[in-house]
Amino acid sequence: MAKTVLVVDDSPTMRQMVAFTLTSAGYQVVEAGNGKEAVGKVNGGAKPDLVVTDLNMPEMDGITLIKEIRKMPALKFTPILMLTTEASDDKKKAGQAAGATGWIVKPFNPEQMMAVIKKVLPG
Amino acid sequence: MAEQEFANKELNHQTGISTDGSQFLTFQLGEELYGVDILRVQEIKGYTAVTRIPNTPAHIKGVLNLRGTIVPIVELRTKFGMPTIEYTMFTVIVVVVVKEKIMGLVVDAVSDVLDIDKKDIQPAPQFGAQVDVSFLNGIGKAGDKLVALLDMDRLLTDGDMTESEKIAA
Amino acid sequence: MSTDLSHFKDAFFEESQEHLTTIEEGLLQLEQRPGDIDLLNRIFRGAHSIKGNSGMFGFTAVSQFTHKMESVLDQLRSSQMVVTVAITDLLLQSLDCLKTLIDCARTGAAPDEAHVAALGGRLEACQGTPAPGQATAVPAADERSLPPGTHRFTITWAPPRYLFQRGLDPAQFLKELASLGTVTHLALDAGRLPVLMELDPEQCYLGWTLELETGKDLKVIDAVFDFVREDSTLTIVDNPVETHPTAAVSDGAKPLGEILVETGVVSQTQLNQALSQQKKVGEILVEQKVATPEQISEALKKQSECTVPAKKAETPSIRVDTVKIDRLINLVGELVITQSMLSDLGSRFEMSQLPVLLERVAQLERNTREIQERVMGIRMVPIGNAFSRFPRLVRDLSGKAGKKIQLILSGEETELDKTVIESIGDPLTHLVRNSADHGLEPPDERLAAGKPEQGIIRLNAFHEGGSICITVEDDGRGLNRDKILAKGIKQGLIAESDKLSDEQIWMLIFKPGFSTAEKVTDVSGRGVGMDVVKRNIEGLGGTVSIKTVTGKGTTFTLKLPLTLAIIEGMTVRVGQDTYIVPLLSILESIQPKREMLKSIVGKGELVNVRGTYLPLMRLYDVFRLEPELSDPTKAILLILETEGERVAVMVDEILGQQQVVIKSMEQNFRKIEGVAGATILGDGTVGFILDVRGLLNISRNGTAQAA
Numbered sequence: 001m002a003k004t005v006l007v008v009d010d011s012p013t014m015r016q017m018v019a020f021t022l023t024s025a026g027y028q029v030v031e032a033g034n035g036k037e038a039v040g041k042v043n044g045g046a047k048p049d050l051v052v053t054d055l056n057m058p059e060m061d062g063i064t065l066i067k068e069i070r071k072m073p074a075l076k077f078t079p080i081l082m083l084t085t086e087a088s089d090d091k092k093k094a095g096q097a098a099g100a101t102g103w104i105v106k107p108f109n110p111e112q113m114m115a116v117i118k119k120v121l122p123g
Numbered sequence: 124m125a126e127q128e129f130a131n132k133e134l135n136h137q138t139g140i141s142t143d144g145s146q147f148l149t150f151q152l153g154e155e156l157y158g159v160d161i162l163r164v165q166e167i168k169g170y171t172a173v174t175r176i177p178n179t180p181a182h183i184k185g186v187l188n189l190r191g192t193i194v195p196i197v198e199l200r201t202k203f204g205m206p207t208i209e210y211t212m213f214t215v216i217v218v219v220v221v222k223e224k225i226m227g228l229v230v231d232a233v234s235d236v237l238d239i240d241k242k243d244i245q246p247a248p249q250f251g252a253q254v255d256v257s258f259l260n261g262i263g264k265a266g267d268k269l270v271a272l273l274d275m276d277r278l279l280t281d282g283d284m285t286e287s288e289k290i291a292a
Numbered sequence: 293m294s295t296d297l298s299h300f301k302d303a304f305f306e307e308s309q310e311h312l313t314t315i316e317e318g319l320l321q322l323e324q325r326p327g328d329i330d331l332l333n334r335i336f337r338g339a340h341s342i343k344g345n346s347g348m349f350g351f352t353a354v355s356q357f358t359h360k361m362e363s364v365l366d367q368l369r370s371s372q373m374v375v376t377v378a379i380t381d382l383l384l385q386s387l388d389c390l391k392t393l394i395d396c397a398r399t400g401a402a403p404d405e406a407h408v409a410a411l412g413g414r415l416e417a418c419q420g421t422p423a424p425g426q427a428t429a430v431p432a433a434d435e436r437s438l439p440p441g442t443h444r445f446t447i448t449w450a451p452p453r454y455l456f457q458r459g460l461d462p463a464q465f466l467k468e469l470a471s472l473g474t475v476t477h478l479a480l481d482a483g484r485l486p487v488l489m490e491l492d493p494e495q496c497y498l499g500w501t502l503e504l505e506t507g508k509d510l511k512v513i514d515a516v517f518d519f520v521r522e523d524s525t526l527t528i529v530d531n532p533v534e535t536h537p538t539a540a541v542s543d544g545a546k547p548l549g550e551i552l553v554e555t556g557v558v559s560q561t562q563l564n565q566a567l568s569q570q571k572k573v574g575e576i577l578v579e580q581k582v583a584t585p586e587q588i589s590e591a592l593k594k595q596s597e598c599t600v601p602a603k604k605a606e607t608p609s610i611r612v613d614t615v616k617i618d619r620l621i622n623l624v625g626e627l628v629i630t631q632s633m634l635s636d637l638g639s640r641f642e643m644s645q646l647p648v649l650l651e652r653v654a655q656l657e658r659n660t661r662e663i664q665e666r667v668m669g670i671r672m673v674p675i676g677n678a679f680s681r682f683p684r685l686v687r688d689l690s691g692k693a694g695k696k697i698q699l700i701l702s703g704e705e706t707e708l709d710k711t712v713i714e715s716i717g718d719p720l721t722h723l724v725r726n727s728a729d730h731g732l733e734p735p736d737e738r739l740a741a742g743k744p745e746q747g748i749i750r751l752n753a754f755h756e757g758g759s760i761c762i763t764v765e766d767d768g769r770g771l772n773r774d775k776i777l778a779k780g781i782k783q784g785l786i787a788e789s790d791k792l793s794d795e796q797i798w799m800l801i802f803k804p805g806f807s808t809a810e811k812v813t814d815v816s817g818r819g820v821g822m823d824v825v826k827r828n829i830e831g832l833g834g835t836v837s838i839k840t841v842t843g844k845g846t847t848f849t850l851k852l853p854l855t856l857a858i859i860e861g862m863t864v865r866v867g868q869d870t871y872i873v874p875l876l877s878i879l880e881s882i883q884p885k886r887e888m889l890k891s892i893v894g895k896g897e898l899v900n901v902r903g904t905y906l907p908l909m910r911l912y913d914v915f916r917l918e919p920e921l922s923d924p925t926k927a928i929l930l931i932l933e934t935e936g937e938r939v940a941v942m943v944d945e946i947l948g949q950q951q952v953v954i955k956s957m958e959q960n961f962r963k964i965e966g967v968a969g970a971t972i973l974g975d976g977t978v979g980f981i982l983d984v985r986g987l988l989n990i991s992r993n994g995t996a997q998a999a
Contacts, residue, residue, distance in 0.1 A: 011341040013303045017348060020297065056340050058333075070457065076494075079459035085344045085359075093522075101459035102519035107347030107355070110297060119468055120519070122461055174978040175869065176964055177915030178990075186961070186970060186978045193970045193978055195961040224960045 003123060004028040006048035008038040008065060009083065010057040014106075018052060018083075021110040022117075035060025039068050042075065050121045051080040052104070055091060063098045070099035079120040147237050147263065149270055150217060150230040152199055157230075158237065158263060158270040163219045167233055170214040184229060189218065196227040197279065203258075221279045237270065239263040244272065297348065301398075304345050306609065308394050311338035312387065313680050319383050320683045326375035336365045342390070351397040354390070357408060360415040361386050367419055382418060384684070386411050442507055444476070444531045450484065450499035452523035460520060462496065468516050473506025499525070610710055612670050620666050627659045668858060671711070675753045675762070676704030678713045682724055682751060689728040696735055696746040697728055703753035708760045708854050715832055716762070716852065719825040723764040723848050724749060726822065731768035731846050741843065743767070759834075759851050759876075767845040771838070776800055798838040799936060802826040830934075833859065833876055851876075857954060861981060863947040863973075864930070866911050867918045871943070872952055872971060872981045879931040879938070881946060886925050896991070899924070899940045901931060909991045910942045914966060920944045934984040941987065950974075954981065966990050 005027050009015045012033075019029040030046045032038035034057040042048070051069060055062035062082055069075045079101040084091050092103055104116050147158035148167075173185030173196050182201035187194050196216060200207055213232035218225060247259040258278045263270040318335035325331060339362045346354035361383065367373040389411050396403040447469070451462055469475065481499035485491070504513070510530050517526055634652050637645060679701050690697040732738075732747035739745055750765040773794065780786045780800045800806060804823040829836050834852035853859060853876065861872035888900045889908070897908035908929065912919035921927040921944050929940040952971040955978075957964055968983035 010337065011307060011345055013300055013307045013345050014341070014348070016303060017297050017300050020300070054344075056337050058337065077456050077459055077461075079461075083344075085340065085347070096458065096519075096522075099458055106344045107350070119516075120459065120461075120464060122464060172977065174970075174980070175917075176961075177917070177966060177980070178964070186957075188972050188976055188978050191955075191972065193955045193957060193960060226960060 002026055002028045003049040003121065004030060004047060005117075006030045006032065006038060006041065006046060006051045006053075008032045008035065008051065008053035008057070008062070010034050010054060014054065014083070018113070021113055024110075025114055034058055035062065035065030035068070038065055042069070042072065047074065048078060049123075050117065051075075051078060052083060052117075053080065054083045055095065063094055066095060066098040066100050081116060081120065145239060145241075147239055147270060147272060148217065149234040149237055149268075150215075151232045151234055152203065152230060153205060156234060156268060156270045157199075158239070158272045159217065159219060159228075159275060160272075161236060163221065163275050165218045165220050165225065168216050168218065168227075170210055170216055170229065187216070187227060189225070189227075192225065194218065194225050194227055196229060198229045200229075200231075202278075219275060219279075221275050224279075226279055237263075237265040237268070239265050239270065239272075247271070301349055302609065304349060305394065305398050306611070307345065308342050311342050312391055312394070313677075314338040315387055316384070316684055317680060319380055319387065320687060322375055323377070323380055329369060332365065332369035336362065336369055339365055342394075346394075346397070349397075351394075353403060353408065354393045354397055357386070357390060357393055357412055360412050361390065364415055364419055373419065379418060382411075382414055386415060442505060443509065445504045445506065445510070445513055446501070446527075446529040446531065447504060447513070448481075448499070448501045448525075448527045449517070450481065450525040451496050451520055453495040453497065454523075455496040455520065456494055458519075462498065462500070465516060465520075466500065466502070469502065469504055469513070472508050472512065472516075473504050475502050475504055477501075477503035610671065610673070616666065616670060620663070620670070623659060623663050623666060627656075627663060630656050630659055668709075668854075669707075671709050671857075672707035672854075673710050673713060674704060675706050675708055675713060675760075676701075678717050678720065679704050679751055679753075681717070681721070685721065685724060686728060686749060689725065693729055693732075694734060695728065695732055697732060698746050698748050700748060700750045701752075702750070706753040706755060706760060708852065709856060711856055712760075712832055712852055712854075715828065716850070719828045719850070720751075720762065720764065722822070722825050723850075724751070727764055727766040727768065727846070727848075731766035733769050737769075741769075755854075756851070760854055762850040762852070763847055764850075765845065765847040770842040770844055770846055771798055771801070771840040772842070773797055779806065795838075798840060801838075802836065832856065833874065835876065858951050859954060859981070860949065861952045861971075862930070862949050863979070864911075864928075864943040865920075865945045865947055866915070866943050867920055869915075869917055870947065870973060870977075870979045871911070872979050873930060873932065873941075874968070874981065874984075875949065877932045877934055877984045879933050881928055881930045882940075883927070884924055884929055884940075889924055897924075899929060901940070904938075906931065906938050906940045907991065908940045908942060909987060911987075912942075914987060914990050932984045932987075934988070937988060939984070939988055939991070941982075941984075952979070952981065 005022050007015055007018045007022070007029055008031075009018065010033050015031050015033070019031055022029050030041055030048060032041050035053070036059040038051070038053065039060070051065075053062045053065055057065075060068075066080055066082070069078065069080060080099065082092070082095045082100050082103045083106055084095075084103050085106045095103065101120050102116060104113055108116075146161040148161045148164050149156050149158045151157075168189075171187065173187050175185045176183055176195070182198050184196040184198045184201075187196050198207070208231070210229075211231075214229065215233055216227040216229055217233065218227050220226075243264040244261040245264075246261050248262070258274055260272040260274045263272050315335050315338040318331055318338070321331055322328070322335070339358050343355050343358040343362055346352075346358065364373070364379070364383065368375055368379070373379070389408060393403050393408065395401070449465070451460075451465075455462065466475075466478075479501045481501060482497070484497040484499065486497065491497070506513070510528060513528055514521075517524060630652060634649075634656065637649060637652060641649070682701065683699055686697050686699040689695075727749050732749070733741065733743075735745045738747060748767045750763070752763045752765070754761055776797055777786075777792075777800075780797070780803075781788050783803075783806060785800060785803050785806065786792065802822050802825070806822065826836050829850055829852065832852055833856065834850055837849045837851070838846065839849070840846040860875040862875055862878060864871050864873055882901065884899050890898045890900065890905065892898060895907075897910075898905040899908045900906075908924065910919070910922075910924075911917070912922075919927075924942055927942050927944055928946055929942055930946075931938060931940050933939075952973075954969040955971055957967060957970050964980070966983055966986040966989075968981045968986070970978050970980055973979045
């Protein structure tokens with residue numbers, strides 16, 4: 001069965017591109033425009049095998065979302081990748097402390113993104 | 124073989140000149156048989172009333188609503204200087220595409236689709252035909268029939284269809 | 293795998309426009325509320341998204357510049373810097389620059405590098421500390437460029453205990469390592485396992501030691517542990533293996549020249565010389581007379597055509613609320629049901645079922661009308677998009693003109709057709725500039741007149757009937773009747789003897805070349821513009837009117853159709869023919885009395901409508917139709933107005949009023965003088981929409997010929 005990826009980003013363009021890349025690679029994609037929406041999608045029954053989230057978002061930012069996801073028993077061990085523009089370590093550390101698995105640095109090309117995903121997603 | 128034929132048609136379509144064997148839709152105006160390259164024909168429909176366009180030459184019959192598109196209708200008899208006749212149940216509109224514009228031609232009746240070889244097409248004679256020969260690509264021979272092959276590009280883009288003309292005094 | 297993301301570019305540009313607007317609006321509000329963190333966050337996010345997205349498409353100029361803006365914004369929101377007028381000015385200027393950069397990215401034009409660099413420098417300078425270099429757009433290291441050779445790595449790894457809590461799986465790491473080469477040895481280290489009682493199944497206690505043979509170098513191996521390096525105990529020992537000859541070749545053979553230089557057969561200079569003598573394939577072929585120079589240049593042309601991708605036309609897109617689409621889909625569903633009920637009824641119809649039939653047809657009508665309205669609604673967007681540029685404009689204008697101006701916007705949610713919105717931006721801008729420059733007085737003059745120092749410009753939009761009204765109102769000095777009159781006479785627009793109503797005088801300011809500004813300013817007063825405003829609005833099928841009170845202010849009212857695709861029309865009949873007259877151009881319709889008519893040789897017929905003689909035009913004359921009525925006192929006269937000119941057009945009868953969808957005549961035919969377009973009438977036939985301006989032209993030419 002195709003793996004499901006929850007893509008969270010407030011920029012529709014970025015969301016579409018990530019989703020397009022993932023669908024092209026055979027993944028199923030669930031999209032959310034911010035952390036709150038993402039939590040809603042999960043509570044609404046979405047069972048992602050991987051979460052890819054932006055950090056800077058309205059309503060609920062990425063760090064808070066990661067913390068929320070880690071609180072959910074079903075998603076306790078689910079890989080979470082952060083999308084970040086910064087190579088800055090602060091953001092990465094904050095994300096990891098919150099429970100993020102890893103990061104993808106923007107700008108990335110589809111191959112780069114898929115490489116990171118293959119790193120963390122079994123299968 | 125079939126592919127070759129198709130390629131020829133493609134070529135004809137692009138150049139608008141019959142270079143090789145082609146299919147022609149033939150129709151009647153009075154006693155004479157005329158032909159248009161079948162690739163130019165979009166559809167054939169029965170005659171329905173048109174809306175006259177103000178201040179246009181007599182051969183521009185009017186416009187028609189063809190599934191939401193406004194299509195001008197040309198009366199070929201008038202265009203060729205032939206006397207007009209009462210429309211009958213055979214009167215049809217041949218809808219053609221000329222340089223991306225859609226137009227309708229009112230003709231007396233449609234006849235067959237004929238295959239005419241390139242070698243059977245001769246230049247139009249300078250006299251004899253009722254039609255201004257500059258509108259013809261040539262005269263085609265199919266069996267015992269003679270068909271005047273129309274040059275659609277010249278026929279329907281000779282000024283009155285495209286540019287805004289001055290109001291006749 | 294190569295996934296092409298370039299077709300998301302349009303989406304990027306569209307989205308960027310929204311972020312730019314958000315940033316601009318935010319910056320303007322920031323001046324009023326400098327401490328508003330939410331606002332700063334919003335602005336920051338806008339810039340952040342542009343930065344991230346532009347990098348994805350390789351628009352490095354955009355992402356680098358935005359990065360600099362973002363750094364300033366970040367310092368502002370973390371209170372490391374304070375919002376000052378100077379900083380907002382700089383950010384607004386940078387925003388303009390960013391807009392240009394994005395435009396350049398879209399069109400492929402070259403940006404003004406010096407300007408970008410200068411602004412970038414100022415953005416960096418204002419932060420006190422220089423921005424930490426290029427934080428963005430770090431291309432991934434290209435491992436193929438590293439020296440080849442086989443390594444045998446000994447890797448010892450004890451992951452952090454919390455490994456699972458971060459969604460990591462040790463097996464993934466081992467798999468990834470295995471994918472890089474051959475694992476020749478693998479040993480598990482279970483030494484950290486506690487006694488069972490103390491064991492937490494969600495912690496990772498294991499460690500591994502493995503040997504990996506690979507052509508990749510240390511950097512690549514190390515990168516495997518990117519996400520866990522911090523808390524892992526990790527050692528990677530590199531034991532280089534003697535270079536296997538095939539391994540080196542497999543990583544890319546070197547050019548012959550390079551090897552010759554390395555082995556000392558030739559020197560680098562000699563090699564360069566030899567290379568410079570190397571001829572192009574084309575030249576060689578020409579020399580060998582295999583091909584002519586023409587053939588070569590032809591082929592080269594073809595080659596360049598292949599490599600330069602055809603410039604894709606920009607397809608305009610529109611964002612539609614999914615709610616709107618869902619409703620439309622529901623409606624289409626209803627339509628389908630109605631249709632199937634009707635065909636069912638039709639297949640076995642009896643006269644007794646007539647009432648049912650009529651009811652179904654009525655239902656069909658309702659469905660159709662609603663679908664039409666909803667489909668038109670898709671093109672409708674709030675006018676707020678067009679208003680959003682004005683806060684910035686007014687801010688700039690008040691600075692330049694030395695006036696204090698408050699801008700009040702209302703009715704931003706009023707919806708109208710996207711094309712109309714796109715076309716009214718410029719006319720509105722001109723009217724606002726005009727109000728700021730000519731309408732509002734300088735502060736001292738206002739104080740002397742007993743008004744508050746700060747002038748007000750009000751922009752409002754509202755629906756009125758089938759039209760939308762947009763007003764631009766100022767509380768300035770009002771139009772000066774005498775000045776305009778004097779100017780009009782001086783410019784030869786009117787004669788001194790002309791008796792003009794106030795309204796006619798106000799309309800003079802829309803005449804080409806008319807400007808009463810005493811000094812030409814940067815803002816307006818060049819005598820161009822107001823006439824363009826009027827022409828543009830009329831081009832959209834709208835009207836402009838002026839209301840003014842001396843000392844109190846001026847209001848310009850633009851009245852526009854909601855959409856350009858559908859107009860409200862009056863259907864009229866002349867003999868057998870039906871025509872549609874745009875309702876907006878109809879002032880009134882009358883049946884004249886004999887004594888109102890007058891015929892003047894060489895000027896044609898005139899009709900006296902309440903003291904004004906208007907030219908009378910018989911539509912059947914102009915269009916050469918056969919009328920039913922040729923006596924004006926029995927027929928109907930429509931009084932039409934266009935661009936301030938009036939004419940009485942005679943028709944047989946008024947049939948009714950209806951909305952018509954405008955269809956192009958030019959698509960398959962050509963422009964017809966006096967006809968604005970065609971439409972499909974209720975019975976499926978074609979009707980023509982009159983073009984009043986064109987009618988006037990025909991009648992003028994006609995009379996000229998008759999004279």
